[in-house]
Amino acid sequence: MxxxxxxxxxxxxxxxxxxxxxxxxxxxxxxxxxxxxLIDIKGAFDYGNFHPNADRTYRILTDVTSNDNQTAAFATTPLPLADGLKREYGFVEKTTRVIREYAEFTVDQKKLGDYYCAVDPGFFTILGYKLATGQPATEPHTAVLTPQTAEKFFGLSNPIGKVIHTKEFGSITITGVFKELPTRSHLRFGLVISMPTLLTENRKQLQTDWKQYTNGYTYVLLKKGATVAQLEKVLPTIAARATKDIRFKSEKGYTFRAQSMTRLSPSREDLEMGTWEQTWGxxxxxxxxxxxxxxxxxxxxxxxxxxxxxxxxxxxxxxxxxxxxxxxxxxxxxxxxxxxxxxxxxxxxxxxxxxxxxxxxxxxxxxxxxxxxxxxxxxxxxxxxxxxxxxxxxxxxxxxxxxxxxxxxxxxxxxxxxxxxxxxxxxxxxxxxxxxxxxxxxxxxQQHYMATADYGFRSERILNIPLNNVPYQRLANELNRIPGVERVSATSELFGSHGGDLRRVRRQKSGGDSVVAFTTAIDPHFIDNMDLTLLAGQNLPEMAADTIGEGSLGRFVLVNEEAVKAFRMGNPREVVGQSLWLNDSTEVQIAGVIKDFRFTTFNWPIKPLILKYQPKRFRYANVRIAEGTTDATLAGVQRVWKSLNPREPFAGEWYSDFLYKRHSHxxxxxxxxxxxxxxxxxxxxxxxxxxxxxxxxxxxxxxxxxxxxxxxxxxxxxxxxxxxxxxxxxxxxxxxxxxxxxxxxxxxxxxxxxxxxxxxxxxxxxxxxxxxxxxxxxxxxxxxxxxxxxxxxx
Known part of the structure; x- marks a missing residue:
């Protein structure tokens, strides 16, 4: 039938x-x-299935209660938690911490950015990341690369034994290369460096700081026969003991709970500071x-x-x-x-x-x-x-x-x-x-609007050149000799993207309310080059920036109108000459106020902005090219670049193209x-x-x-x-x-x-x-x- x-x-x-x-x-x-x-759903359930002993491995979460009794779950924990669990409780076999950050690495005079994870030795055994060649990174100033990062940094040559450099940690030796992962992982990184590498002076206090709960992830491997109930029973006690003498500003406190690695993906809740696992939503x-x-x-x-x-x-x-x-x-x-x-x-x-x-x-x-x-x-x-x-x-x-x-x-x-x-x-x-x-x-x-809108600064005929370890002033001197180059300036951040570094700024060194502001490093030519409008005061002082240190110019800053409103300083003219404190340690004087412009994405309203002269932070040169001379001038710029940095390919990009690619999606x-x-x-x-x-x-x-x-x-x-x-x-x-x-x-x-x-x-x-x-x-x-x-x- x-x-x-x-x-x-x-x-x-x-x-x-x-x-x-x-x-x-x-x-x-x-x-x-x-x-x-269906394929993506399968991939979500396959996340991290290469982790050994996933049934007795747990990630510790932090539930934070705010002053208005709202609870938020964080995937991160204070860094001392891992050592405390391993040291005090016999049912814990191993623990490991993972700190994920972004950094620029210098490789053969090339600056290459990538995400890295700082990890304890237990990372390689607990989470089961296998090496194709070499040894795990356990000693200070050692690292293991993913295959993709190894190729990006060193091409097809063997990276083991070679050295990369960072501004914060100095020289780092490559000890191994990971195998290709069989499935996707909730952790994504280009390289892993040993946790002792992070023990610099400004980071040592974080290793014992129970107040900061957003710095890293904690993973726990229980002994065979141990149950998660034993772990769940001690976590509130640890949290109560750790926060007993801590005075939070906007939180009442926090507590911990365990999340099984078998239930990591798909995620059943939206976690703050979460990783890359899929969500049910x-x-x-x-x-x-x-x-x-x-x-x-x-x-x-x-x-x-x-x-x-x-x-x-x-x-x-x-x-x-x-x-x-x-x-x-x-x-x-x-x-x-x-x-x-x-x-x-x-x-x-x-x-x-x-x-x-x-x-x-x-x-x-x-x-x-x-x-x-x-x-x-x-x-x-x-x-x-x-x-x-x-x-x-x-x-x-x-x-x-x-x-x-x-x-x-x-x-x-x-x-x-x-x-x-x-x-x-x-x-x-x-x-x-x-x-x-x-x-x-x-x-x-909306995407087209963000890609082509007037951000309030000049984007036409502006060529952005990543410096990549080339001294800015030397490059600027050479570029200014090219016919067709109207002006050259420097900046640490391309506006129209993330906005720059966030810093807490105060009107007095101690006490008083603080304001979170974006800070960007520029040189004195940046304002005129980008057609920004000065409402009051004057531009950063015109000095021979190549012959003086940061200290002379660095004590002056420019702020935008939104910063004036945030600090309740009155009108722009009254602001000029007043002082601000950056991170409670650096006093600066307001030289002028610039008209508000859109320096971040269109998701946010205009935020407070501080522009400061900091040559060490310069990452881009902005070259303004005269109308009608684009092709000839661009060829000259490329020749100059080739003469100053023959190893690095020219990566200049028109500002208008950058904005279009960034926002058109x-x-x-x-x-x-x-x-x-x-x-x-x-x-x-x-x-x-x-x-x-x-x-x-x-x-x-x-x-x-x-x-x-x-x-x-x-x-x-x-x-x-x-x-x-x-x-x-x-x-x-x-x-x-x-x-x-x-x-x-x-x-x-x-x-x-x-x-x-x-x-x-x-x-x-x-x-x-x-x-x-x-x-x-x-x-x-x-x-x-x-x-x-x-x-x-x-």
Whole structure:
């Protein structure tokens, strides 16, 4: 019997090729998005499965209670906790700490930035990071590299025994290289350095400081036979003892709890200072998007199957008269749906291979996840389930027809007040697709706005050159000799990005309220070079910066208007000459006040900013090039760079290009555009099938009307109007919901675009355009048909 079901299913699919094509392509698009989500879900559960003894390894979390009784969970802990657990409790076998930070490393006179983890010796055994070559980094000033960092730092040569340099820790010797990880890890880093390397003077106090709970992560390996209940029992006692004499400013205190490594990913809660594990919310969102796309395709299948209900109803009537029972008829229809869904799975896999190279897909969805037999079994099972669910409603409806109903043609299925289910599904399809498009357009417009907006400083014809260990003043002297270079300045941070270093600033050395401000190092030429406006006071003093130390110029700073407001200093003129204290140790004098400009991302409103002369922090040279001389001047700049640093490739970048790349997020927008295009494609394919079927059932009506003198345009309007009404209804439903969806994204930005006619009108126009083309294509062909052909059988 099952074999007969399959044979008949193939015959029906082949007989109705257009409808089969529409259903297969639609289901394949939805299944492809679901496959991406399933792959990422598998990857989330695979996180860290290379850790040995994961069942008795725990990460300690810190639950912090604020003064207003709000509790926040931190993935980090105070650094002394690990030693205390190992020293005082016999059920603890080993502990290790991990401190994750970013630093610049000098390798063969090249400055390369990367994230590093400072770790205890137990890191290599507790967490199971294996080495391909060399030895673990356990001695002071030693490090182990990942394969990617080893290649970035040293190319294809053997890195073991070679030395890298950092400003804070000095020289570090490479002792080993990690193996490639079999799966993704919740810790991501370019290299691991030994914890004793961090024992510099300014870091020693952190090793015994119980007040700072955000510095590092603590992992505990319990002895065999020990239980997590033993660990959980002592953690509150440790926290109470450690915080007994501590006076917090904004917290009441904290306590600890254990998180099993087997439950690290997917994360069941959002942790402050969290690592890279997946969260249930992200996975649920991905799966919801996939199921929503698949739902649109299922709508198509239900729609087109019910549209052909009259011809299938006659089949049902004949088979029932022959003795078939309802469950047999349902089995037949659902087997057709399953066969079609399995075809769609094959097409979905081909689509998956097509989009796999997309950066967004590689980074977030299928990076590092391998397809295996178990995953394929899940895919096939999911596809079969999709086919069964998609076919259930049509099978239930069609198998319920009675022969008497068929003869009276009473096969129309009503939802309410004469609106058919088929029309409702078309409206739902286009409404969902339009909501997604409005949200996407709002996102894309915001990204473009941030990438091209006026930040308040000059970005056109400004060339940013990373210094990479080249003395700034020497480079500036050479560049100023090039015809076409108008001015050269230096900065520690490119504005329009992260904003610079955060420091706590006070008006008095001790006491009084402090303000967190961004601090950026600049030279005296920066203000004029970037067209910043000085509202009061004067620029940093014009001195021969190359002949003096930081001390002369470094005692003067410039502040922005927001800093004046934050310190409640009055108007900008009253501020000039007043003093500020940076980190309670450095007194500076305000030389001038500059007009506010956007130096961070658009997520935040303008923050307090302090500009200070600090040559040791300079990382970029800003070269202003005269209009009309771009190509010739750029060639000269490259020659100068080559002469000063022949080993390092020229990495200059136009400021406008930097802002565009930083904020456009093209990969994200392209991927969201792909999903929206799939939704519209599925909806349009479904509409095409419905219009095709409707025009075929009205072909004799069209013939009669043409014989009676109806014009082509009148027939097109007659056939199209019912479907145009559905598009208008979908638009009316989608506009308010799409507006809310777009605003839910835009509200995260302090400065954002509005959702007006240009967004809503454009999306509605595209909806009507695509829908109109789909409808017009089929109705125009039907209107041009020869009446003699359609009326020949009458």
């Amino acid at each position: 099952f074999r007969n079901y399959v044979v008949i299913a193939f015959r029906n699919l082949w007989k109705h090729k257009l409808f089969s094509f529409i259903n297969i392509v639609g289901l394949a698009s939805g299944i492809m998005v679901c496959l991406l989500a 992200k996975l649920a969102t991905e799966m919801a998007v996939g199921l929503l796309t698949l739902l649109l395709a299922v709508f198509n299948y239900v729609n087109l199957t019910l549209a052909r209900s009259l011809s299938r109803a006659r089949e049902v009537g004949i088979r029932k008269v022959s003795g078939a029972v309802r469950w047999q008829l349902m089995g037949q229809f659902m087997s057709e749906s399953v066969v079609l869904s399995l075809f769609a799975l094959g097409v979905a896999y081909l689509l998956l291979m097509l989009i796999e190279p997309m950066p967004f897909v590689q980074q977030w969805l299928i990076g590092g996840v391998k397809l295996n037999t178990k995953l394929w079994a899940v895919f096939v099972g999911f596809s079969v389930l999709t086919g069964l669910l998609a076919g259930f409603v049509p099978a239930r409806v069609l198998s319920g027809f009675r022969p008497a109903q068929v003869l009276r043609s009473q096969t129309g299925l009503k939802v309410f007040k004469g609106i058919t289910l088929r029309k409702s599904l078309i409206v739902a399809q286009f409404a969902i697709a339009l909501i997604a498009m409005i949200a996407l357009v709002s996102m894309a417009r 093209e990969d994200d927008v392209n991927f969201m555009g792909l999903l929206t295009a799939l939704a519209f494609s599925i909806a349009c394919l479904g509409l095409l099938g419905m219009v095709t079927y409707t025009t075929e059932t009205r072909v004799k009506e069209v013939g009669i009307r043409k014989v009676m003198g109806a014009e082509v345009r009148q027939i097109i309007w007659l056939l199209s109007w019912d479907f145009v009404k559905l598009l208008l209804i979908a638009g009316a439903i989608a506009i308010p919901l799409g507006y809310l969806a777009g605003m839910a994204f835009l509200i995260n930005f302090a400065y954002h675009v509005s959702i007006g006619f240009e967004t809503l009108g454009g999306c509605i126009g595209l909806l009507l355009g695509l829908g109109g083309l789909t409808i017009g294509f089929r109705t125009y062909r039907a209107a041009l048909s020869n009446p003699a052909d359609s009326l020949r059988s009458e």
